[in-house]
Amino acid sequence: MFFKLLHQDSECPARRGCLELNHGTVHTPAFMPVGTNATVKAVNLTDLEGMNINLILSNTYHLYLRPGIEVIANSGGLHRFMAWPHNILTDSGGFQVFSLTSFLKVEEEGVAFRSHIDGSSHKLTPEKIIDLQTTFGSDILMPLDVCTPQQITREKALIALQLTSRWAERSLRHWQEHSDSGKLFGIIQGNFFEDLRRRSAQELLAMDFPGYAIGGLSVGEPFTLFKDLLEFTAGLIPEKYPRYIMGIGTPEYILEAVEKGIDIFDCVFPTRTARNAQAFTRLGPLSLKKETNRLDNRPIDPDCSCSTCRKYTRAYLRHLFKAKEILAAMLTTHHNLYFLNNLLLLIRESITKESFREFKKDFLNTYISKEKP
Amino acid sequence: MFFKLLHQDSECPARRGCLELNHGTVHTPAFMPVGTNATVKAVNLTDLEGMNINLILSNTYHLYLRPGIEVIANSGGLHRFMAWPHNILTDSGGFQVFSLTSFLKVEEEGVAFRSHIDGSSHKLTPEKIIDLQTTFGSDILMPLDVCTPQQITREKALIALQLTSRWAERSLRHWQEHSDSGKLFGIIQGNFFEDLRRRSAQELLAMDFPGYAIGGLSVGEPFTLFKDLLEFTAGLIPEKYPRYIMGIGTPEYILEAVEKGIDIFDCVFPTRTARNAQAFTRLGPLSLKKETNRLDNRPIDPDCSCSTCRKYTRAYLRHLFKAKEILAAMLTTHHNLYFLNNLLLLIRESITKESFREFKKDFLNTYISKEKP
Numbered sequence A, B: 001m002f003f004k005l006l007h008q009d010s011e012c013p014a015r016r017g018c019l020e021l022n023h024g025t026v027h028t029p030a031f032m033p034v035g036t037n038a039t040v041k042a043v044n045l046t047d048l049e050g051m052n053i054n055l056i057l058s059n060t061y062h063l064y065l066r067p068g069i070e071v072i073a074n075s076g077g078l079h080r081f082m083a084w085p086h087n088i089l090t091d092s093g094g095f096q097v098f099s100l101t102s103f104l105k106v107e108e109e110g111v112a113f114r115s116h117i118d119g120s121s122h123k124l125t126p127e128k129i130i131d132l133q134t135t136f137g138s139d140i141l142m143p144l145d146v147c148t149p150q151q152i153t154r155e156k157a158l159i160a161l162q163l164t165s166r167w168a169e170r171s172l173r174h175w176q177e178h179s180d181s182g183k184l185f186g187i188i189q190g191n192f193f194e195d196l197r198r199r200s201a202q203e204l205l206a207m208d209f210p211g212y213a214i215g216g217l218s219v220g221e222p223f224t225l226f227k228d229l230l231e232f233t234a235g236l237i238p239e240k241y242p243r244y245i246m247g248i249g250t251p252e253y254i255l256e257a258v259e260k261g262i263d264i265f266d267c268v269f270p271t272r273t274a275r276n277a278q279a280f281t282r283l284g285p286l287s288l289k290k291e292t293n294r295l296d297n298r299p300i301d302p303d304c305s306c307s308t309c310r311k312y313t314r315a316y317l318r319h320l321f322k323a324k325e326i327l328a329a330m331l332t333t334h335h336n337l338y339f340l341n342n343l344l345l346l347i348r349e350s351i352t353k354e355s356f357r358e359f360k361k362d363f364l365n366t367y368i369s370k371e372k373p
Helices: A045-050 A060-065 A069-074 A094-100 A126-136 A154-178 A194-206 A223-234 A251-259 A269-275 A307-311 A314-322 A326-352 A356-367 B045-050 B060-065 B069-074 B094-100 B126-136 B154-178 B194-207 B223-234 B251-259 B269-275 B307-311 B314-322 B326-352 B356-367
Strands: A003-008 A015-021 A024-028 A030-032 A055-058 A087-090 A102-106 A111-114 A121-124 A183-188 A211-214 A243-246 A264-266 B003-008 B015-021 B024-028 B030-032 B055-058 B087-090 B102-106 B111-114 B121-124 B183-188 B211-214 B243-246 B264-266
Touching: A003 A326, A015 A326, A024 A030, A030 A055, A030 A326, A045 A326, A055 A060, A060 A069, A060 A094, A060 A121, A060 A126, A069 A126, A069 B314, A087 A126, A121 A126, A126 A154, A154 A183, A154 A194, A183 A194, A194 A211, A194 A223, A211 A223, A223 A243, A223 A251, A251 A264, A251 A326, A251 A356, A269 A326, A307 A326, A314 A326, A314 B069, A326 A356, A326 B326, B003 B326, B015 B326, B024 B030, B030 B055, B030 B326, B045 B326, B055 B060, B060 B069, B060 B094, B060 B121, B060 B126, B069 B126, B087 B126, B121 B126, B126 B154, B154 B183, B154 B194, B183 B194, B194 B211, B194 B223, B211 B223, B223 B243, B223 B251, B251 B264, B251 B326, B251 B356, B269 B326, B307 B326, B314 B326, B326 B356
Parallel strands: A030 A264, A055 A087, A183 A211, A211 A243, A243 A264, B030 B264, B055 B087, B183 B211, B211 B243, B243 B264
Antiparallel strands: A003 A015, A015 A024, A102 A111, A111 A121, B003 B015, B015 B024, B102 B111, B111 B121
8 A cells, every 4th residue: 555544543533644655755644835837936946855845746737838748758757857856746737727728618528728828729638637647757646627616506516526527537547557657546526515525435436546635625615614525525535545635725724634634735825925925923924024024133933943034034034025036935935835844744743642633722722813923 | 464465377467365354255356246135136145155155245225225224233234134144245336326316416425316216315425325334234345436427528527536536535534433344445437538547546546445446347338448448447456455346247257357457346147147047158158048948958057066057957947937937047046156156266276377368268269159058
């Protein structure tokens, strides 16, 4: 088994484990920084190595359009192209095709659309999506799925789910016949209908993918709805499979997902928000552009031991953001990824010590307190 | 003496030396990267430390306007503000006042102008410029000077020169009375008139500054005119003083300046050009955005041992520039500074070995050859 369960919490579904992937062992629960265009924005990947991060996500849709598969194939795959010798999960492109493109046409065969970059016409099938990720050399691959918005009818959600299942089957067959490496995950859809979530899970579990992702959550719905449906859906996936939820990247959401038994998650939040001058601290988010930081010689977070907090003050970072300096994004992105990675380290420790729920409560008490960061 | 002459070439004025400054010994000839807003754009300063660069330039005018002297004073000076424990030369702000501002008024007392950032009104005097740099804690300070454009009349150039001399005298007196650290350089002006250059040099040399800068060159004039006037002006500065020329940052200009006996120079060129996808190579500049790099798996320069060249291909860098990724600027800036710093290392070695002129000829033969990089 490539997924090993190391410790199961006795009070809740939270668990520690590890994924034995082609480019090293990943300890879970793990947060994956997002490297959309074959780069995690504003960081040098040696920085991530220094944090012992060894699994990042990259986007199939973006890489397919630019630089294009010929360039990545010519360089010997995605790892060599971006000089990242550790693990890469590539997504299916489904989410981007359904949210970024124009003139979208969904057919049994696949999807046709126009590029958000230059308007050029493209057609992608489940088989082609597997081929792309095989050429990338992805360590975890995702199959093409149908992504649906909130508040559609049950009927439409059912049609989307059924097509997702048929595409999943074609993807799995194509992967088994043509790919000799990486792990392909199934993606459970079903919109916000519990019975459809169950149906999707049943159909995909029958295919026995190496792991399972939960799609279509954290798309703008209220936190309580997210929590309930995450708990429900995660509970449908047997313990032996690694569980992945997409688009989770704040301490609150991560702690919630871990409690529901999720093993891996990704989100652009920590990196995007850093470029917008928002930094994580133990006392909640800090807005670095604010006037209050002008003469503040404290680091972003006095308890953080990242290289940004060891060397730079809030006053300096505010100045860099005001002057629109690239270093502002570099230093703040480094901090946010370090902070989140450190949170995951503490989470894994607390699971081993059977104190996860206590840790979660304490962390959130401080994080959402009235005290200012 | 804070400037030590270590070796004088026997064939030309080129020389090796060192500057004993408050934050360490700087080996000359040396190139200073420019950190306009208290950051060398797109690099982490630990990168510069890794290259043994220990002298950078920062801009008094920019720092005075943003973040403002209160912020820098509050952090304990410029070194602590930007977390750079090595040397900093700050310019006089003259060049920026004369080229960036609006509603400029030059009077005996000083200059009045409106900020290029927000249009606010300001007045700066020679004394105030010294005070600002004293608060920064600059290792080398420059006095306020009058910068004149090309092709003005001799009469106007003379008036500017005379005012520059009077301001220099006030600056020197104020610095001697109020500052207890750093070295103040005189700036020789005189536009493109040899007799005015001589007059400016005589007036300033009589004041016995710790070092001398040559202002008003490399402002768009033909290369031959630059060479001739540089040789003429540098020849007016006795051997015992360190010589500094502003705004020099290409291999051709640097080699020329070294040959004329210049010790330090600065320019935004290597960093700005990097952000515009232009990289130095031994075979001349390489334009990374070009289609020819699309499938090129070679590094920028196969002979370069910087971390960018050791890890990344032209194909990848081209992709990063096309996708407007911050990492493109980060990796290319690192390479350009490394390349230039390495050139200075080789220049210093060749001077010691009495082979500078041969080195210059060989380097330029390859650099401007017809062979493509």
